[in-house]
Amino acid sequence: MELWVVILVGILALLAGVALGFFIARKYMMTYLKKNPPINEQMLKMMMMQMGMKPSQKKINQMLKAMNGQMK
Known part of the structure; x- marks a missing residue:
């Protein structure tokens, strides 16, 4: 596999992980604050x-x- 493909896949996986982590953390905090004002x-x-x-x-x-x- 070529090096640029590996780097591109790595960067895309990193961006997807950051975005997914942000939305999961946001949902968790909204639920927590709703249950525990x-x-x-x-x-x-x-x-x-x-x-x-x-x-x-x-x-x-x-x-x-x-x-x-x-x-x-």
Whole structure:
């Protein structure tokens, strides 16, 4: 087999591996973040209390909805 064919096949295999790895990692992270959101209602409430705010349920729901909207 000629050298340029071997090099071409190697480069194509490398590019295919990088592309496939990227999409698999992206899908895995999207699934992980959907199952385990980075912040929940209790965390948000605690953060607001530490900042000196008295959080109402309406305000917490608004912030959670805004965060979830950014995730999509």
